[in-house]
Amino acid sequence: MKTLWILLLCGGVIALFWYRRKVAETARLHAQRQAEQLGVQFVSVACKQWRLAILSNGKLGIRSRFMFEFSSDGETLYEGELWMENERLRKADIPPHRI
Numbered sequence: 001m002k003t004l005w006i007l008l009l010c011g012g013v014i015a016l017f018w019y020r021r022k023v024a025e026t027a028r029l030h031a032q033r034q035a036e037q038l039g040v041q042f043v044s045v046a047c048k049q050w051r052l053a054i055l056s057n058g059k060l061g062i063r064s065r066f067m068f069e070f071s072s073d074g075e076t077l078y079e080g081e082l083w084m085e086n087e088r089l090r091k092a093d094i095p096p097h098r099i
């Protein structure tokens with residue numbers, strides 16, 4: 001019985017890891033789309049915060065915040081934020097930048 005619980009725990013940790021990777025890839029796509037809409041160069045994206053939470057639809061999921069960097073002139077970097085619930089973009093915060 002102990003072995004079964006260990007296998008279930010390991011399986012859960014592995015599933016959580018893969019799902020977090022899927023959310024991170026989706027965040028990268030959202031950040032690239034934001035950069036395309038703004039007409040700026042996308043540089044990078046990083047997860048700033050994540051946690052398991054009850055989402056706005058009432059289900060358990062991952063609520064995360066991603067920072068992404070972009071450049072409008074090739075020299076200056078700006079940081080935007082993406083708030084996500086699972087793979088869904090809830091809010092994007094884009095700072096003022098030069099065009």
